[in-house]
Amino acid sequence: MTTPTSPLLTLNNGVQMPALGLGVFQSTREQTAGAxxxxxxxxxxxxxxxxxxxxxxxxxxxxxxxGIDRAELFVTTKLWMSDHGHDATLRAFDASLRRLGLDxxxxxxxxxxxxxxxxxxxxxxxxxxxxxxxGRVRAIGVCNHHPHHLEDLVRATDVVPAVNQVELHPFxxxxxxxxxxxxxxxxxxxxxxxxxxxxxxxxxxxAPHSPLEHPTITGLAxxxxxTPAQVVIRWHLQHGLSVIPKSVRPERITENIDVFxxxxxxxxxxxxxxxxxxxxAGADPEVVDQQLFxxxxxxx
Numbered sequence: 014m015t016t017p018t019s020p021l022l023t024l025n026n027g028v029q030m031p032a033l034g035l036g037v038f039q040s041t042r043e044q045t046a047g048a049x050x051x052x053x054x055x056x057x058x059x060x061x062x063x064x065x066x067x068x069x070x071x072x073x074x075x076x077x078x079x080g081i082d083r084a085e086l087f088v089t090t091k092l093w094m095s096d097h098g099h100d101a102t103l104r105a106f107d108a109s110l111r112r113l114g115l116d117x118x119x120x121x122x123x124x125x126x127x128x129x130x131x132x133x134x135x136x137x138x139x140x141x142x143x144x145x146x147x148g149r150v151r152a153i154g155v156c157n158h159h160p161h162h163l164e165d166l167v168r169a170t171d172v173v174p175a176v177n178q179v180e181l182h183p184f185x186x187x188x189x190x191x192x193x194x195x196x197x198x199x200x201x202x203x204x205x206x207x208x209x210x211x212x213x214x215x216x217x218x219x220a221p222h223s224p225l226e227h228p229t230i231t232g233l234a235x236x237x238x239x240t241p242a243q244v245v246i247r248w249h250l251q252h253g254l255s256v257i258p259k260s261v262r263p264e265r266i267t268e269n270i271d272v273f274x275x276x277x278x279x280x281x282x283x284x285x286x287x288x289x290x291x292x293x294a295g296a297d298p299e300v301v302d303q304q305l306f307x308x309x310x311x312x313x
Contacts, residue, residue, distance in 0.1 A: 016056040017068040017270045022255055024175040025198040028152045030087050030120065032250055033270060036257035038206065042071050049075025053086070055267045060256045061122055061178075063091035064109055064310045073114035088115060089155060091124040092141070094302070095309040102140035106149070108312035111144060111210040116191025118150040125301045126155070126162045135169050142172045154178070156204070157298040160193035167197060178202040181254065183224040183245060186289040191252075202255035207245045207292060229284050237275050240268060247272045248285045 017034040017212040026162050035052040037045050045068040049060055053076070062072045069090060076086060080110070090113065096105035106121060121141055126134050141153040154176030155166070167173050177194050181203035194201045224230055225241040234241045242258070246269055249256035258269045277285075296305060303309075 014249050014290070017273055018056050019058065019270070019275075020250070022200055022253075024152050024200060025173060026168050026175060028119070028153055028175070030152070030176075030255065031057075031059040032247070033272070034058070034061050034087070034089075034255070034257045035266065036061045036259040037068055037072060038063070038066055038204070038259055040066070040068055040071075040259060040261050042068050045071035046078060048076040048261040048266065049261045050078045050084055052266050052270075053079035053081050054186040056083060056270050057266075059087040059089070059255075059257070061089045062113075063093070063122075064105060064112075065091070065093045065155075066098070066125060069109055069112035070114075072134065073112065075242070077114065083115070087119040089120040089122060090118060091122040092137060092196045093308065093310045094127050094217055094306075095124050096136045096312070097127060097130070099136040099140045103144070105310065105312055106140075106144055108310070110149075115166070120152045120154060120176060121150045122153070122176065123155045123158075125157050125296075126159075126166075126298055127302055128162070128299055129302050131165070135166065138166060138170050138172075142170065144173060152176070154199070157295075157301070159298055160190060163193060163197065163199065165295050173197055174199050176200045176202050176255070178204055178255075178257075180293055181297045182206055182208040183227070183230065183248065183251075183285050183288045184208055184222075185293050186286060188289075191254075200255055201253075202257065203249050204257060206258050207242050224288065227288060229288060233277070233281055233284075239272075239275060242269060243272050245285075247275065247277055248282060251282060253312045296309070306309065 018030040021029040035057050090109045098170045152175040154174040156178040230241045231245045
């Protein structure tokens, strides 16, 4: 059996990034190394983590256990808001590299904007520009930025983000954000791509039901002989998005990359597009601050 390989997306600085990768949000430390090793063995070459996930060390362990040459992998981690500010960002980057056991990153992302303290967000971005110029990271980007956040960032700094990673799935498909990103040449990357965010926010009264249970998705899965998750992942890829589904189960990890032997029709894509509700499962970036999450990273 041939190991599937993800197509590549070319970022706005010429760096190529796999369109499909493994996310490890909510993967426990005990599960993460094995999940990463399994994913790499199954053909994944993009691994997405974050300082706030508290599993960077285990991601590094999984990479080493895989036996794959570092140059073949695309590793992303993220700066948490407790480390916003120029010098704090540089220290946080060094700490993430230590935990990962790597000597460079492929992509470093600002995890959240902090609109109430926007100048510190800008200071962090300027520090990331330095890391890019020094060759310590191959590309820099952001997460959870509304179009006006992105415009304000680009206006005040020198480097246009390569990626904007946002909550995006069939029930919250963010056309305005995708259009704003595309206008600036920014790749849109989907977190909670199959709608799993509602699982982590089950107490949210207006959280949507899982897209995987919707008749449109299950009907397409049956028609193509695929799983609902595979149909949704294929929808992301055909929209030109980067997608990072999370799983720690070997069979699901393998299933999630087995999406390159079928293609959704224009009508299929439109039917899935029509499922959007406009309701997010995660936090609204407009109101995010350190107090909302209460997470601080130990970089010692």
